[in-house]
Each structure stands twice: as structure tokens, then as C-alpha cells.
Amino acid sequence: PANKKLLFLPGDGIGPEVMRQVRRVIDWLDRKRNVTFDVTEGLVGGAALDAYGVALKDETLADALAADAVLLGAVGGPKWDNPSDYTKRPEAGLLMLRKELGLFANLRPAVVFDALVDASTLKPDVIRGLDIMIVRELTGGVYFGEPRGISDIGNGERRGVNTQVYTTSEIRRVARVAFELARKRNRKVHSMEKANVMESGLLWRQEVTKLHQEEFQDVELHHMYADNGAMQLLKNPRQFDVIVTDNLFGDILSDEAAMMTGSLGMLPSASLGAPDANGGRKALYEPVHGSAPDIAGKDLANPCATLLSFAMCLRYSFDMEAEAGMLEKSIQNVLGGGMRTADIMAPGMARCSTTVMGDSILREL
């Protein structure tokens, strides 16, 4: 059979150096587990803007569409900040990938590693053992709704508009992902919106309720206003199993949850499309953290989030549960042994570089 096709998009800032550690795991898979990947590499974000004047070239998009999975580092940085032309932003490349690949379901686990429970600004008793899966809708809502734009309205005044919009099928397909994930976890879903002030949120609530009644009555469903969700996450995070929410609330709430774990440098994410005829689905994997321009190129970044994103890739795109588990276990063991990159450094631990963290994980494997 044809080799598994991966597209690597290292992007900006620390993207390239954390992605380099994934290359090493791929070599290991080839040598020791007899699994070969065809890896293509491309540019996205600021790197693509610099090289081609666009945040994502047509050819790169075509490569992404042809790949079995895309692995992305990070995009953005002060160098490309604040241009008022939306198409000339690093973020445009990422948004185009999400939209064109139809990656409507963004899975963002917020997990507290036992070895890192003290890294959080929250009390250890509150977050120990935390394991939440946030499912964020990723191709709809206010990110893509039309009409949008800024217009002059006379008297020196301007008006900025965006449109929050969801349809029945957009809501159902992402809610389905959440319910199915909950079935493999603790069978509990919290759906979050502002149904009390937004009709799009009311539709969200009604459609999630309907799908639940039709097909997922074995899963516990709760509705929560998003502002209350932001509070409940802090008050009692372990009440949650799976959270499903829209693109914009998901952006904020998943970042809140991620920071609660105290170790952003450890958190992976997966963005999935609809299942196709062959049982496959388009997918993009990326760490939750950003491009961290301040430490880029210094061999200081934590590669774990990107390696764990690759573990998600092995699991969701290639059904390689064994290898995904091995990689995850190796990372845990290395942390358990006291190795720490700067971002998760703590008293009594051994501070190491990106490369040395990679070495240790490879050795564990």
C-alpha cells in the first residue's frame, strides 16, 4: 500500500525547532516499527508571506488536500503584526487551511500531568488529575460569517461588522463529534453558548438537545451559558468531561482551560474534517501554544505539545494507538524523571533544551 502522507508546516517562531523533534520520532518509527511516512514540507504564515507574499500558496494548499494529515508548528509574530489587510496576516494561512480542508471539529484537551501539577496558578487540589476535552467548532461562526468589514458611515465615523451564523447541520456535526468522544470517556457533555442573548446560541442549544434525544441519550448533556462556563471552569474544573462550543467561545474558553493546566507547552490539538468514503478524514494537528517569537531559534522551546500533537495524529489519522501510547508514555516518563524545558522548570528539576528534551524522549522510546 502507498505510504502514509504527511505535510509538515513548521510556520513561524519556534515552529521549525519543535517540528524538528517530530522528524526524529518519524525516523524512529521507520527504523524500529517499520512504519514509513512520506513527508512533504511547506511554508505557512509569516514564513510564507516573506517567501511568496501570501500566507498560504495554492500549491501548499493542494499538498494539504492531498495529504493524509497536516502537522503545523505555529504562525504569527510581531514582524507581521497589525497590517490592516486581512489577507496579509500570518493567521490568514491557518484560517484558510481550516476552511478549505473543512476542519470543523477542533479537539483541545486540557490535561494536568501529575508531574506538573504545581505549574498551575490554581491550587493543586483543584486541578490534580484534570482531563477535559474541549471540542470547538472551527469553520463557522463569526470567524467566517458574511457580511463583514469596515465601512465609512459619514461624519468621520466608521462601522465595523461581523456576522455570527450557524446552521442546523454545522451544529449537529460538531455536536456529534463531542457526543462520540464522550462515549469513549466519561459520557458527559457540556454545551456552551449565550442562548439567553443570541439567537444563534438558542439555535445551537435546540439542535444539540435534539441530536442528544435522537441518538445520544446514554450521554449526560448539560447546557451552560458561556460566561458561567468561564466561571465554572475555575470554580470546579473537574466537573467537566467534554465541552462543545462555537468557534469564538471555543477560542476563549479553550485558552482559559489550557492556561489553567499551567503548562501550555504540553498541550496538543487536533482539527478534524468529516469522515470520507474510505473511513479517513482530513486532519491538522498543532500545539495549542503560539509561535513565541521571543525565544525562537534559541533551542529553549518545549517540543512536548508538538510531539503530543503528533501522537494525536498517529491515533486519529492512522489508527496507530500502540505507537501513540508509546510516545505519550515516553513523554510522561521523561517528565517523571525530572527533565524540564524552561517554560515548565521548577525547583529541584533538571533544566534542558529543546534538543535534549527530544533526546530524552527518543531514548525512552
Next chain:
Amino acid sequence: PANKKLLFLPGDGIGPEVMRQVRRVIDWLDRKRNVTFDVTEGLVGGAALDAYGVALKDETLADALAADAVLLGAVGGPKWDNPSDYTKRPEAGLLMLRKELGLFANLRPAVVFDALVDASTLKPDVIRGLDIMIVRELTGGVYFGEPRGISDIGNGERRGVNTQVYTTSEIRRVARVAFELARKRNRKVHSMEKANVMESGLLWRQEVTKLHQEEFQDVELHHMYADNGAMQLLKNPRQFDVIVTDNLFGDILSDEAAMMTGSLGMLPSASLGAPDANGGRKALYEPVHGSAPDIAGKDLANPCATLLSFAMCLRYSFDMEAEAGMLEKSIQNVLGGGMRTADIMAPGMARCSTTVMGDSILREL
């Protein structure tokens, strides 16, 4: 001169019982400080729905428009939850008050009281001494934008739409409030939006920058994406002084900040309109907490947030700094003495009812 005119809207759940404690402070002001208020009372939210079939009667709105200030308890509860008719929700009464009174600037302090530093789920070292003022835009954005609604689009599909919209003057007037507050505090403003994905956020950023350059260069201005804001609040809350943001982000971020303090039952808010010709401005004061139907009528609720809202009322609407300070100091002293309502109870403290908390504060006064 005419007496100061106050409209009391106790609303639902614990609203009436916490407002009762304000009555006692008003009596005290009358007897001991020679300040007399004309207090009118009305219904809002679920209480108004039950009595009149609408969440706010025209007469009550007229009373609010005629008052120097409105004091509100809380609205909402499961009894009125989930009706699909938006006008038949308790929240509709509150939204109408905000809009019709033109209360565009919602001031939500997130303050950690020394006596309550352990009540937070965050580590004491992270939040001790926290004092943030969040200024949330309250009469614009997706809460009120048109078009909005749910429509059938064929094939059994529906579509839910809301519109996020801001104009130059809406942004400038709320940013002005934030800059002016910062001048009386630590001269630092963080403005939060998603200018990287929303044009309405880009306009927000541009207009805030412009106003800053024109009139407030003595204040430090930072721009932050709202998702990063949600993280930075948790990572290092004391980096913030004043935060200004839109209606929807403000809803979420101010609730996050409020819960971080660990004592929601202690947090007041003020909603202010534009200054009028006489130097006055329309204003509504309310606690940040909700109607807490589960403990309503049991004399368990914490009246402090409502009393502190009344202190804000004395300060902002009636220029009674001395009396506002006395009330605030009394509350701090009572907490310092170990009195705690159930929501902020801690080992070694004295648990008390709503009424007894009120008694103690009155005694302090």
C-alpha cells in the same frame, strides 16, 4: 433641593433579600447623616413576567428614566428558563434597561479582599492584592446588532444569525471612560478584542489607539487578543489595571476575573450612561452574582455585593465619597472580624445569615 431619587428593582431569587439590607443603610443615612433618598420600588425580570406578562413594564422604565440611579438585585431563574420567545425572558428586562437608559459603560471591579484571599481557587501568592477594573461596553455589539434571528432555510435546516457591530463613537465613548478611570488608578489600560480575525475588533483597536494618541498619552495602552487576555488573567492577573473590551468579551472575561477572586458574593458593578448637561448621568448598580434560586428566601445570601454596589452608587451618582468609603470600610471590618455568609465561609470563621451580616455592617457604621 429635591431629594435624591432612587429606583429599587429587587428582581428575582435572592434579589429581594439582599436589597433589604440596602434599605437599612438608607435608613441609617437618613437618621445619622441627614441624607434623604426618595425610594421607589418596581418589578423586573421573572417577577415582572409573573405579575404583568412582560419583563419590564413601560411605567417601570419611565421610573428608571426619571430616577437619579437604579439599584437592581438580580434577574432570572429556572422557572422562566428556555422560553423560545426572547421578549418573554427575565433577561429582556435587564437588556431593555441597559439600552433605554443608554448605559454603555459597565464597570466591574475584580478585587481580592485581604480577608478572603484563601477563597479563590488560585494560589494566594498569585491573587493577593488584586485590583482590576474591567470596563465592558454594554449597549452595543452582538447583544443588540441587527439583523438577528432564526430562519428556515429549507430541507429541515435552520439558520441562526447575530450581528457584531461597533461604530467609531461607540468605541470612543467607552474607551474614554476606561482612560479616565485609569488616570485615577495606575494609568494602564489593556484593550481586548480579536482584531486578528474580526474587522469589528480591528476597528476597535484602531479607534482606541487614535483616542489614546489624541488625548491620553499619559496613560499606558496595551492591546491584547481576547483569548490571550483570558490566559494572561490567569497567568499573571496583577499585570492589569484597567481592561476595556466589548459587550460579549466583557461578559466572559469579567466573569472569569470575578471567579478568580473567589468571592463572587462580594463583587459590585456600575453601569453608566453619558454625562448630561447638569453633570449627572444615568446609572444602574447591581451585584455581579446572579439570582441564585437554590438559596432564595432562606436568608443565606451574601448581601455584600449589593451593599458595595450601593457604595458605588453613592460615589458615582451622588458624589458621596465619604459615605461610600464608610460603607466599604464597615464591610471590610466585619469580614476582618471573621463574619462569613455561607458562600465565603472558611474554617475558623463565624458563619452568619444575610440578616446578621446586615446587622454587623450596620453596627460598624
